[in-house]
Amino acid sequence: MQSPANQRAVRRHNLGIVLGHVVRHGPRSRATIAQETGLNKSTVSSLVTELIELGLLAERGTERTGSVGRPGLVVEVAAGGAAGVGLEVNVDYLSVRVVDLAGGVRHRALQAADLRGRPPEETLDRLAAMARSALERLEAEGVRAAGITVALPGLVDAASGTLLLAPNLHWEDVPVATALAERLGDAGPPPTADNEANLAAVAEAREGAGRGLSSFVHVSGEVGIGAGVVIDGAVFRGAHGFGGEFGHMTVDPDGPPCACGSRGCLETRAGLEALLAAAGEPEVDRVPSGEPVTRLASRADAGDAAAVEALRDAGHWLGIALGSAANLLDPQAFVLGGFLAPLAAHLAPAAEEEMRGRVLGAGRRMPDLITSPLGPEAAVRGAAALALARLVDDPGMLAGDARD
Amino acid sequence: MQSPANQRAVRRHNLGIVLGHVVRHGPRSRATIAQETGLNKSTVSSLVTELIELGLLAERGTERTGSVGRPGLVVEVAAGGAAGVGLEVNVDYLSVRVVDLAGGVRHRALQAADLRGRPPEETLDRLAAMARSALERLEAEGVRAAGITVALPGLVDAASGTLLLAPNLHWEDVPVATALAERLGDAGPPPTADNEANLAAVAEAREGAGRGLSSFVHVSGEVGIGAGVVIDGAVFRGAHGFGGEFGHMTVDPDGPPCACGSRGCLETRAGLEALLAAAGEPEVDRVPSGEPVTRLASRADAGDAAAVEALRDAGHWLGIALGSAANLLDPQAFVLGGFLAPLAAHLAPAAEEEMRGRVLGAGRRMPDLITSPLGPEAAVRGAAALALARLVDDPGMLAGDARD
Numbered sequence: 029m030q031s032p033a034n035q036r037a038v039r040r041h042n043l044g045i046v047l048g049h050v051v052r053h054g055p056r057s058r059a060t061i062a063q064e065t066g067l068n069k070s071t072v073s074s075l076v077t078e079l080i081e082l083g084l085l086a087e088r089g090t091e092r093t094g095s096v097g098r099p100g101l102v103v104e105v106a107a108g109g110a111a112g113v114g115l116e117v118n119v120d121y122l123s124v125r126v127v128d129l130a131g132g133v134r135h136r137a138l139q140a141a142d143l144r145g146r147p148p149e150e151t152l153d154r155l156a157a158m159a160r161s162a163l164e165r166l167e168a169e170g171v172r173a174a175g176i177t178v179a180l181p182g183l184v185d186a187a188s189g190t191l192l193l194a195p196n197l198h199w200e201d202v203p204v205a206t207a208l209a210e211r212l213g214d215a216g217p218p219p220t221a222d223n224e225a226n227l228a229a230v231a232e233a234r235e236g237a238g239r240g241l242s243s244f245v246h247v248s249g250e251v252g253i254g255a256g257v258v259i260d261g262a263v264f265r266g267a268h269g270f271g272g273e274f275g276h277m278t279v280d281p282d283g284p285p286c287a288c289g290s291r292g293c294l295e296t297r298a299g300l301e302a303l304l305a306a307a308g309e310p311e312v313d314r315v316p317s318g319e320p321v322t323r324l325a326s327r328a329d330a331g332d333a334a335a336v337e338a339l340r341d342a343g344h345w346l347g348i349a350l351g352s353a354a355n356l357l358d359p360q361a362f363v364l365g366g367f368l369a370p371l372a373a374h375l376a377p378a379a380e381e382e383m384r385g386r387v388l389g390a391g392r393r394m395p396d397l398i399t400s401p402l403g404p405e406a407a408v409r410g411a412a413a414l415a416l417a418r419l420v421d422d423p424g425m426l427a428g429d430a431r432d
Numbered sequence: 433m434q435s436p437a438n439q440r441a442v443r444r445h446n447l448g449i450v451l452g453h454v455v456r457h458g459p460r461s462r463a464t465i466a467q468e469t470g471l472n473k474s475t476v477s478s479l480v481t482e483l484i485e486l487g488l489l490a491e492r493g494t495e496r497t498g499s500v501g502r503p504g505l506v507v508e509v510a511a512g513g514a515a516g517v518g519l520e521v522n523v524d525y526l527s528v529r530v531v532d533l534a535g536g537v538r539h540r541a542l543q544a545a546d547l548r549g550r551p552p553e554e555t556l557d558r559l560a561a562m563a564r565s566a567l568e569r570l571e572a573e574g575v576r577a578a579g580i581t582v583a584l585p586g587l588v589d590a591a592s593g594t595l596l597l598a599p600n601l602h603w604e605d606v607p608v609a610t611a612l613a614e615r616l617g618d619a620g621p622p623p624t625a626d627n628e629a630n631l632a633a634v635a636e637a638r639e640g641a642g643r644g645l646s647s648f649v650h651v652s653g654e655v656g657i658g659a660g661v662v663i664d665g666a667v668f669r670g671a672h673g674f675g676g677e678f679g680h681m682t683v684d685p686d687g688p689p690c691a692c693g694s695r696g697c698l699e700t701r702a703g704l705e706a707l708l709a710a711a712g713e714p715e716v717d718r719v720p721s722g723e724p725v726t727r728l729a730s731r732a733d734a735g736d737a738a739a740v741e742a743l744r745d746a747g748h749w750l751g752i753a754l755g756s757a758a759n760l761l762d763p764q765a766f767v768l769g770g771f772l773a774p775l776a777a778h779l780a781p782a783a784e785e786e787m788r789g790r791v792l793g794a795g796r797r798m799p800d801l802i803t804s805p806l807g808p809e810a811a812v813r814g815a816a817a818l819a820l821a822r823l824v825d826d827p828g829m830l831a832g833d834a835r836d
Contacts, residue, residue, distance in 0.1 A: 183793045192796060193793045264761070265762070267763055267764040267799070269762070270792070270796075270797050271762035272762075273759040274759070274760060277756040277760060278756050279682070281684060290755075290790040290792075349756075351694075352681040353760060356677065356678060356761075357760075359670065385693065385694055386680070387680075388587065388680045389587045389674060
């Protein structure tokens with residue numbers, strides 16, 4: 029019932045449906061794809077042919093789908109057809125992760141460094157060098173770079189790829205995507221940028237604790253505490269893309285001043301600095317942040333009173349914020365990521381106790397409190413996945429078609 | 433490219449597209465509908481014929497769309513084709529509102545009454561009597577009742593139409609939809625039930641301050657404070673449909689005890705009872721709630737110090753909760769409805785000041801604070817709209833088709 033003018037757009041849309049189906053569900057025959065997507069068999073055959081020509085799918089052996097008829101040829105994702113380059117600038121490290129169409133990790137690297145207050149130019153030079161070496165390796169392997177996405181710890185204008193404000197990094201109005209594009213020249217596709225917590229939630233939804241959940245909030249502790257709000261399986265970014273500033277929810281209105289200018293933000297009570305200070309961890313050791321977190325977890329495991337008490341107190345404040353978010357949004361679950369994950373065993377009981385007292389109808393709908401299985405790499409994983417997702421959604425971009 | 437088995441489902445889907453288009457955009461020719469929806473002209477003609485046969489569209493004169501060719505016959509919504517029946521049970525009133533396909537109000541009624549602690553059976557008897565009289569009037573007018581939706585002040589399981597918990601009404605586990613269906617018998621379609629704040633947000637999005645906004649939070653004060661979270665134009669209800677319990681966000685962790693069992697919920701600081709008590713309004717006058725609210729607004733307008741101070745203080749606490757919600761969700765706007773609307777002139781300045789200090793990057797993204805133009809009828813308006821929306825989305829239900 030589509031008018032002819034829409035036919036080409038429909039075909040392009042269907043290319044994405046077929047590629048995405050094989051990426052998500054694995055190798056299968058054209059007949060199976062047709063059955064599962066509701067598209068015509070002849071349409072699927074023609075789409076698969078185009079995806080093979082684009083180097084994104086490949087033939088692989090046969091599959092017998094029933095007791096009669098001839099077995100169908102199975103197509104699978106061409107692992108080397110394309111890869112997504114994820115980058116991350118955080119307060120105490122730079123990171124790169126390259127993932128191919130089959131989900132294989134082609135390259136990864138991490139540089140620990142205290143980047144607080146460093147000039148953006150210097151940090152972006154280092155990030156560009158890491159990106160360049162990843163792109164060179166991809167080129168040597170004959171794999172096309174489908175996209176580059178940078179995860180950033182602050183408010184990001186995703187449309188322009190500009191970091192507007194990162195209190196913990198002391199950056200303001202840094203055009204990260206443009207600056208990186210200038211440094212990379214023709215070496216790669218145009219970079220995009222996004223908030224780290226949003227990207228961590230993307231990774232959690234695709235390959236972590238959020239798989240199969242329709243709504244959850246991924247609360248991720250780096251130095252600050254961010255969140256990605258996932259609704260109907262997609263990250264909700266808000267009107268300006270600034271949603272998920274979980275660490276700046278007020279939990280103690282007359283509490284300590286926060287770096288953001290407010291008072292009593294969750295970060296002042298359960299952020300990494302507040303937590304380490306409360307537990308008596310020396311400040312000098314805070315970079316890279318993973319070391320004192322591991323030490324704090326060990327102390328608490330061993331029953332060290334100051335560590336246990338500091339974590340219980342942080343869990344209490346975290347539970348107040350989680351309770352408010354649960355009352356407002358009623359998500360299926362909260363996923364605790366970043367530094368909150370290795371400390372979850374000591375934080376979660378106090379947080380849950382607080383939530384049980386504060387969530388209206390808690391007996392009927394306490395959200396699950398889940399520990400992220402992805403570790404500190406969630407954001408850069410999400411960045412790589414998103415860099416690749418644009419191609420999976422729209423493989424026709426490789427055919428040189430302009431989007432309608 | 434649809435397989436033949438899907439053709440019928442597609443046609444039924446397209447019936448909804450055509451009816452919805454005319455409902456939302458007004459009378460137009462078949463050619464204009466085809467152009468604007470992207471459907472084929474011949475398809476549109478056939479769909480319009482079916483909608484006319486169902487009594488939902490009607491022919492009306494002609495429209496000249498260009499300088500050449502013959503003028504097209506214009507079709508419009510058949511106002512009397514169907515109507516939605518909205519009902520509301522609140523803490524201090526019962527309400528009914530009947531709206532037809534053209535948006536005309538066919539019937540409305542309100543009964544003030546203090547329903548706190550009254551037996552649900554008694555209240556549902558009264559509600560059923562109001563519904564029956566509305567349905568009788570519709571029948572006399574020859575208008576089909578497309579649906580009945582009840583707005584309720586608490587946690588509602590929308591799937592079963594059960595009110596699970598309403599702290600201010602003192603109701604628990606009341607199967608409202610079923611109980612109303614029993615009372616109405618064959619007099620009307622099966623009732624559904626939903627949370628009042630969600631329904632008020634539906635009305636706000638369709639015909640109030642939320643028109644044209646893609647994301648906003650409608651914060652509505654009745655006796656409690658509820659909210660409807662609108663994302664991409666639709667109300668997000670959460671995993672169990674319990675989202676939007678804005679009044680139970682914690683603003684003062686060690687604050688006064690709340691009826692819900694928690695402490696320092698927004699309702700304890702800016703709910704109607706707390707506000708009236710702080711302003712020195714006598715308790716005996718609190719039903720119906722509109723009267724003391726009007727008097728409080730008049731006192732504040734006249735510069736009465738206790739009234740101004742009570743409203744400023746409530747605005748301060750409201751701003752803390754709005755600031756946390758803005759940090760988490762980054763909505764385009766907050767719409768203040770219910771008793772917050774007539775008091776907004778005195779509440780909003782303190783709330784905005786608080787938000788400016790607490791929203792990260794407030795200079796770049798302060799959500800607008802908008803006063804609802806719908807008044808206390810927002811929830812019952814939303815209920816009527818939703819009762820009708822099911823028919824508009826799926827007019828094929830009248831043709832006796834089963835949904836796939």
